[in-house]
Amino acid sequence: MLKNYIKIAIKVMLRRKFFTAVSLFGISFTLLVLLVVTAFIDNEVGPRSPETKVPRSLYVVHTENGNEKETSYNFTSATFYFIDNYVKTLKTPEAVAMYSWGRGSTEYANKRKLELNYKYTDAEFWKVFDFEFVSGKPYDQTHLDRSDPVAVINEDVAKQYFGEIDPIGESLEIKRRKFKVLGVVKDVPYKQFTIGPESMIWLPYTTIVEDYKKVELRPTFAPGFNATILAKSRGDFDKIKTEFQEQIKKVPFTDPESISWINSEALTRQEVLALGAFFTANNDQSISKDNRPSFSVTSLYLWLGFIALLFMAMPAINLMNLNSSRILERSSEIGVRKAFGASSNKLIGQFITENIILTLLGAALGYGLAVIMLDIINDSGFIPYSNLKINLMVFLYGLLITIFFGFLSGVYPAYRMSRLHPASALKESGA
Amino acid sequence: MIELKGVDKVYRTKTIETTALNNINLLIDKGAFVSIMGPSGCGKSTLLNMIGLLDAPTSGSIAIDGVQINAYNDKDLAKLRNEHIGFIFQSFHLVPDLSVLDNVELPLLYRKGMNGKARRAKAQQALEWVGLSTRMKHFPNQLSGGQRQRVAIARAVVGRPRIILADEPTGNLDSVMGDEIMKILQELNQENATTIVMVTHDLVQAEKSQQIIRLFDGQQVN
Incomplete structure (x- = not known):
């Protein structure tokens, strides 16, 4: 039939x-x-390389701040100061990686003009994320402590910048500064709506030229920073979120006329996507205290x-x-x-x-x-x-x-x- | 074996009521060859549809082999039609997407417990009987009118029904082809004792049957 x-x-x-x-x-x-x-x-x-631990990761990608008179409201990226003092210090997580927003630089190498993107990171970044190293190794805390001008690059940069030469130990110039290549990783796809560890070049944050340690809650000259909090298990998420909120309460406000309150959240990957979708759907002008960005996954x-x-x-x-x-x-x-x-x-x-x-x-x-x-x-x-x-x-x-x-x-x-x-x-x- | 008692068929729309059949009482014996005659629109096809259980009467009863079928549901009626009744239509009604063999096999698809091989064998046998064994893989549009009607007859007999209902089976054919079809029907009636009820306009063909039922304006006339 x-x-x-x-x-x-x-x-x-x-x-x-x-x-x-x-x-x-x-x-x-x-x-x-x-x-x-x-x-x-x-x-x-x-969960895809290098973010294989997404199911037990939380992300701090923003802060909200303003003053009591409500003459000021900002939805911005977090500063190094905020991440370093109030996220990196969390006790519950297994590890916390911090990394800056991407920056761009035009360089000339191999008789070619190259548009390069780079990010500043800490040493834990390489533990939280599983980059696939093609050759060499990542920089560690010692490099950061010494502010060594070292870099990890992706395969594409290795090929475009160095051609057939093995890039390990070679110098790479970014904004007229030379960085010694320590490692080469496989190319990582960029994201369209969210923030992640992807870049072309990664540098120790201690090599930032600007005063990145400045006590500020809105990034000015130094790059904004993000953090990825790696929990021991998903079950720790609530505890981490609560601990983070306790940390935020400790933020002092030195200039209450300008900033007298600050909010932030540790978000799951899906919540970061929801936030990205909100920004895609709304333009910057429409964002205000009454139309706050939403990260509701549901x-x-x-x-x-x-x-x-x-x-x-x-x-x-x-x-x-x-x-x-x-x-x-x-x-x-x-x-x-x-x-x-x-x-x-x-x-x-x-x-x-x-x-x-x-x-x-x-x-x-x-x-x-x-x-x-x-x-x-x-x-x-x-x-x-x-x-x-x-x-x-x-x-x-x-x-x-x-x-x-x-x-x-x-x-x-x-x-x-x-x-x-x-x-x-x-x-x-x-x- | 086929008994109609006081059968009425009334078609109703919002404004009009049309009586297609009025108080029909019929008894058709097993193995009979009956023709139904009458002018166009007198209710011949409606009566045939009633006998074939393709339409339900507005009132009255129909019995086959003494069993009242008024209370039968869709599934029971389908089974009864499949096992006991074969249809031949004036306009053949072959499925254009199916080959001649598939068309003939169609009634057996709805018969329980018959596998594909057995179906195929029976369909081939039926086509051989109507002289179309060389056309099995053809499609209906590749055949002449007479050939199509022979395929339709093969389809009607493939399940070995005890009753064949033919609605103007020669109506779309020339006289030579018409005679051929009539011969097949007569053979079926005489050799297999199949009951045949045929609607026709053609008195010459009707006279080849054993009994003629005449209808006028939905009523039986003697």
């Missing part, structure tokens, strides 16, 4: 090429978008889920519509099948099978298109060092949802088809 259903489904698809093309386009395009979007989300929040995922469902429901509705309009076209077949012993349930089964086969074909096509699309994005340089991949779990869920919608879009038309009275269905002309 199933073989016969499949056979007729394929024949119907081939005979109604336009209908098939429209349906396949709807299904495959939906799945394509779903897979590409989730590949982006995965790139932002998924509302972000609810929105994303709602949009995804809506997006997936559209081809289903389209399919339902097209299917319904086919009832008359196939009334002779329905009449004949009923006359020769098909019950309404059997007919519903047949039409749903046809729909599910069409849906599965669309899903396979969508998967193929997503692979091609991600390859194009990865090769385009749109995201530096991007290595977007299809999330197989998402594909499986997407497939289930697609089959569900395929089923749904088949049920109603199939029900209507099966309700057709055989006598009236047969009034239509046959072959």
Whole structure:
């Protein structure tokens, strides 16, 4: 029976090429978008090298501050002073890494102009994050204590800056200062909405030229800093968050006219993404004390889920519509099948099978298109060092949802088809 | 074996009520060859649909082999049609997406306990019987009208039903083809004792049957 259903489904698809093309386009395009979007989300929040410990990591990426008169409100990155004194000093975590926001520099090497990005970090940075070292090693606390001008670079910089020469022990010039290369790591994909450890070059923070130790709560000349707190386990998150809030209460305000309060939160990776999504959706001007940035993961995922469902429901509705309009076209077949012993349930089964086969074909096509699309994005340089991949779990869920919608879009038309009275269905002309 | 008692069929819309059949009482014996005749719109096809359980009467009762089928549900009716009744239509009603063999196999798909091999063998046998064994892989649109009707007959007989209902089976065919189809129906009736109920406009063809039922304006006339 199933073989016969499949056979007729394929024949119907081939005979109604336009209908098939429209349906396949709807299904495959939906799945394509779903897979590409989730590949982006995965790139932002998924545990991937060097952020393999994401499930037990918390991130401090912002502070809010202002004065009591409410004439000033700022949502800014944290300063070295804040991170060093109130985050690095936390007792509960296993480790805390600190790293600056990225900075850029244009350099000339190998007869080429290179746009380089670099970040300042502490020594724990290399313990919290699992960078894959191709050669050499990271700098350690001793290098930081001595303010050694040393650097870790990625493979791309090694290739572009040094060409065929082994970069270990060689000098790299950044802003007219020479740094000795200690290690080379594999390229790390950049994130689009969130902050992470990715960069092209990493330098010890003690080599910062500006007065990075300045007691300030808003970064001025020195770069802003972030921290990644590595908990011993996820179970420690609440304890760490509470301890962090206790720490914040200790912040003294030397100039209350300017800043008399400060807030910050230790966020999970998903919350950092939610914050990034808020900033993408709102421009800087609209952010105020009354429109504070949100990092609610629930509302972000609810929105994303709602949009995804809506997006997936559209081809289903389209399919339902097209299917319904086919009832008359196939009334002779329905009449004949009923006359020769098909019950309404059997007919519903047949039409749903046809729909599910069409849906599965669309899903396979969508998967193929997503692979091609991600390859194009990865090769385009749109995201530096991007290595977007299809999330197989998402594909499986997407497939289930697609089959569900395929089923749904088949049920109603199939029900209507099966309700057709055989006598009236047969009034239509046959072959 | 087929008994209709006081069968009425009334079609109602919001404004109009049309009586298609009025107080039909029929008894068709096992192995009979009956023709139903009458002018267009007199209710011939409606009556055939009632006998074939494709439509339900507004009132009255239908019994097959003494069993009232009024209370049968969709599934029971489907089973009864599948096992006991074969249909032949004026416009053939072959499924255009299926090959000749697949079309003939179709009724057996709904029969429990029959595997693909057995279905195929029976369908081939039926096609050989109507002389179309060389056309099994063809599609309906590759056949002439007469050939299509022979495929439809093969489909009607493949499940070995005891009753064949034919709605103007020669209506779309020329006289030569029509005679051929009639011969097949007569053979089926005489050799297999299959009960045949045929709707026709053609008196010559009707006279080949054993009994003629005449209808006028939905009523039986003698």
